[in-house]
Amino acid sequence: MNINEKLSTLKYNKDKESHLTVDNEICKQCNDRVCTHICPADVYEWSEETDSLIIRYENCLECGACKIACDKKNIKWRYPSCEHGVKFKNG
Amino acid sequence: MENNKIQVIVIGAGPSGCASAITLARAGKKVLLIERGDNAGDKNMFGGAIFTQQTKELYPNFIEEAPIERAIIQHQIIMLNDNDSIKFSYKTNSNEIPNSYSVIRSKWDNWCVEQAIKAGAYFAPKTLVKELIIENGKVIGIKTEQENYYSDIVIIADGVNSLLAKQAGLRNEIKDSDVTVNIKEVFKLPKEKIEDRFLLDSANGAGAKILGGPLKNMFSMGFLYTNKETISLGIGISLDDLKKLKMKPYDLFEKFKSHPSIASIIKDAKIIEYSSHMIPEGGYNSMPKLYKDGVMVVGDAAMLVNNVHFEGTNLAMLSGKLAAETAVVAINKQDFSSKNLSLYGKKLKESIVIKDLKTHKNSVDFVKKHINTITELYPDLACEFFRVLHNASNEPKNEVYRKFLFRILKSGVIFKSIPLGIFAMEKCIKR
Numbered sequence: 341m342n343i344n345e346k347l348s349t350l351k352y353n354k355d356k357e358s359h360l361t362v363d364n365e366i367c368k369q370c371n372d373r374v375c376t377h378i379c380p381a382d383v384y385e386w387s388e389e390t391d392s393l394i395i396r397y398e399n400c401l402e403c404g405a406c407k408i409a410c411d412k413k414n415i416k417w418r419y420p421s422c423e424h425g426v427k428f429k430n431g
Numbered sequence: 432m433e434n435n436k437i438q439v440i441v442i443g444a445g446p447s448g449c450a451s452a453i454t455l456a457r458a459g460k461k462v463l464l465i466e467r468g469d470n471a472g473d474k475n476m477f478g479g480a481i482f483t484q485q486t487k488e489l490y491p492n493f494i495e496e497a498p499i500e501r502a503i504i505q506h507q508i509i510m511l512n513d514n515d516s517i518k519f520s521y522k523t524n525s526n527e528i529p530n531s532y533s534v535i536r537s538k539w540d541n542w543c544v545e546q547a548i549k550a551g552a553y554f555a556p557k558t559l560v561k562e563l564i565i566e567n568g569k570v571i572g573i574k575t576e577q578e579n580y581y582s583d584i585v586i587i588a589d590g591v592n593s594l595l596a597k598q599a600g601l602r603n604e605i606k607d608s609d610v611t612v613n614i615k616e617v618f619k620l621p622k623e624k625i626e627d628r629f630l631l632d633s634a635n636g637a638g639a640k641i642l643g644g645p646l647k648n649m650f651s652m653g654f655l656y657t658n659k660e661t662i663s664l665g666i667g668i669s670l671d672d673l674k675k676l677k678m679k680p681y682d683l684f685e686k687f688k689s690h691p692s693i694a695s696i697i698k699d700a701k702i703i704e705y706s707s708h709m710i711p712e713g714g715y716n717s718m719p720k721l722y723k724d725g726v727m728v729v730g731d732a733a734m735l736v737n738n739v740h741f742e743g744t745n746l747a748m749l750s751g752k753l754a755a756e757t758a759v760v761a762i763n764k765q766d767f768s769s770k771n772l773s774l775y776g777k778k779l780k781e782s783i784v785i786k787d788l789k790t791h792k793n794s795v796d797f798v799k800k801h802i803n804t805i806t807e808l809y810p811d812l813a814c815e816f817f818r819v820l821h822n823a824s825n826e827p828k829n830e831v832y833r834k835f836l837f838r839i840l841k842s843g844v845i846f847k848s849i850p851l852g853i854f855a856m857e858k859c860i861k862r
Binding site: 341343346347349350372374377378379380381382401402403404405407408409413417418419421422423425426427428429430431 | 467468469472473474475476477535536537557558559576591592594604605606607610612614615616617661663670673674677678679680681685702703704705706707708709
């Protein structure tokens with residue numbers, strides 16, 4: 341089962357704007373970009389084409405791991421505004 | 432509420448927040464319980480089970496009245512190697528009240544909130560606290576997306592990420608070695624199939640901890656709980672090990688699920704939900720400051736998890752209750768200073784919360800140091816032992832024994848087990 345199929349089991353209400361933001365200039369300097377491989381929802385992807393971090397915030401499970409994992413402490417992490425984000429039925 | 436002022440604001444309607452709210456309401460204090468989800472439990476995930484002792488102290492009739500799934504009467508430890516597995520299974524058949532129950536958080540947390548409301552607490556769901564209002568170093572209220580609320584005391588129960596404990600200056604940034612990232616899938620299976628697979632009768636359930644195999648040589652463990660008509664299966668891995676692992680966490684989980692001994696548990700079961708959440712496992716050394724003027728922090732927000740015995744909800748409930756009892760004393764005295772709230776710290780120290788965290792303050796570091804022995808060597812040798820014992824071949828038994836003995840000596844397991852034995856002994860003796 342791939343990650344998109346996993347995420348399709350969840351109920352989301354997409355927020356108007358991203359609750360996850362980064363300074364892309366700092367991401368450009370980052371060697372590891374651990375956010376792109378530790379996230380359980382595969383929110384982060386590095387685009388070589390645009391030289392920028394793609395943030396699929398609408399898939400976020402609000403676990404907070406990325407904020408702690410980021411070696412550059414470059415992820416501004418807050419909760420989605422109320423009535424938005426993920427909703428667990430069987431947590 | 433007059434002028435948006437109330438005696439106590441509790442932020443977060445999980446096990447600790449609900450415990451605070453209901454304790455305060457029962458003492459006749461005015462308390463507002465705030466939750467960011469549309470309903471309590473919407474944002475929450477755990478293994479998981481609740482523990483009878485601390486739950487009963489708050490909700491005496493929960494076994495009869497609450498939406499519990501199954502009584503956990505069977506506890507398993509499953510050790511995997513690459514292909515095989517060995518399982519220790521303990522089942523209690525006594526008539527004593529079971530020690531823990533599996534629950535589904537959306538149902539359970541909501542029920543706890545209902546009890547708090549019945550006791551007289553105010554409940555505000557769909558409310559996100561943006562920040563604390565701090566005046567001259569004293570917490571005097573909260574800013575939500577809609578409006579400001581003021582209180583004599585704020586109890587922070589907003590979970591592992593606790594942005595508010597950080598804003599209050601109670602804690603520093605969390606370290607990646609102090610948390611585990613947990614992912615879980617819930618599998619739908621007919622009731623009878625669950626009972627057949629775990630040799631259970633209806634109403635009773637099983638819990639398992641799973642180590643080794645795909646999870647070897649990292650601080651990682653699988654977990655499993657049976658619910659009424661679902662099985663919760665997941666893995667946790669410390670964030671520092673996950674960073675080193677060149678594999679996505681859900682791919683590790685897929686690898687774990689494909690181990691033959693795990694695959695058979697969830698055979699033909701349909702995944703109904705995927706989720707993830709962090710658990711604070713840094714223990715005693717990662718605890719924040721627990722109180723300051725006008726504020727206390729409880730549950731996961733205070734990193735109160737016993738990472739060796741997999742206890743969290745009970746410590747959350749207990750800490751929530753003790754903070755509320757402290758708030759009652761403070762309200763009666765009309766003194767909300769840090770000095771007066773230090774009673775909360777004292778109560779925690781006298782309870783199992785800090786006593787147990789202290790007992791295990793170096794346990795995670797120790798386990799991490801011996802992770803290869805625990806998650807690879809022991810499962811390998813244990814599986815090998817059973818293979819040798821049951822392998823009827825044409826090889827004479829004394830040849831077989833000799834080879835196994837040689838394998839044991841060569842592995843260094845005896846030497847490697849000495850520190851583990853000493854460590855366990857220390858935990859028994861040290862006070």
